[in-house]
Amino acid sequence: MADVKVISSSIVQPTNIDQSGRAKIHLTPSDLHLLYLDYPQRGLLFPKPDPETRFISRLKTSLSTALEIYYPFAGRLVKVNNLEDNTVSFYIDFDDALGARFVHAVAESVSVRDLLQPDGSVPDFFRCFFPSNSVKNIDGVSKPLLALQVTEFKDGVFISFGYNHMVADGVSVWNFFHTWSKICSNGSCLDHKPLVLKGWFLDGIDYPIRTTRKQGRFRRTKPSEIRRK
Structure with missing residues (x-):
């Protein structure tokens, strides 16, 4: 087992912490199916x-930039919690933005060679270098939607991240990482594409989607199932 020592853990907020003017993101039925999956890392x-x-x-x-x-x-x-029909709804909000968690850790006894096994196997202690083990998407109600961990080894550095699948897919995450890398290297990233968020609700589907929990999963509530006053 690798001896990993956490040096610091902090929340990094956007340069402009006032995000109250941003429109909330309503989740689609496809998003809601992912609520109980682990954060991809x-x-x-x-x-x-x-x-x-x-x-x-x-x-x-x-x-931060x-x-x-x-x-x-x-x-x-x-x-x-929609008390009138005993359902729940989810959305992503930006008021008082929490920011991303940033963990700085050190594993002085580990070298790059320990990770790059000749047979291609992954050592059991490898999971110690990730920030969101066993964190599920629904945990985003109390945990940051993005967590990063920088672990220093004897002869290398491992930068890992875990993210909530409610907020991004794999392509978006790597675009973010690429932009972050450019800003870190050059101080800015002038060629980044503006972030465009579009609603992906089919015509006739109202939102927010109301769901009920059944056998550890949330399922969409049909309009006929909603008890109206």
Whole structure:
């Protein structure tokens, strides 16, 4: 088992922390099917940088700027209890944006060689280098929608992240990571594409979607099932 020591854990907010003007994101039926799935987690391995670069500080500062562009990652999942028909609704909100969790850790006994096994196997302690183990999408009501962990090894650095699937898919996450990398390297990313959010509700489908919980899953409530006063 790798001896991982957490140096710090903090919340990084967007450069402009006032996101109250952003429109909330209503979740589609396809989104709601993912509520009880774990956060997807990914990571990248890098050579160990020169300590003089103060790379942890640079990563956090550039992350704040990147979150200004990809602001949904700084939002929160909100659950609404509809008492009139005993259903619940979910949406992503940006009032008082929580920001992303940033964890800085050190594993002094681990080297890159320990991770790159010759037979291609993954060591059991590898999960210690990820920030969102066993976190489910529905946990986004109390946990950040994006978490990152930077773990320093003897001769390398592993940057990992876990994200809520309610807020992004894999393509969007890698676009975010690419933009963050450019900002960290150059101080800005002038060629990034503006973030465009579009509703994906079919015509005739009203929102917010009201759901009921059944056998550990949420299912959409049909209009005929809603008791109207």
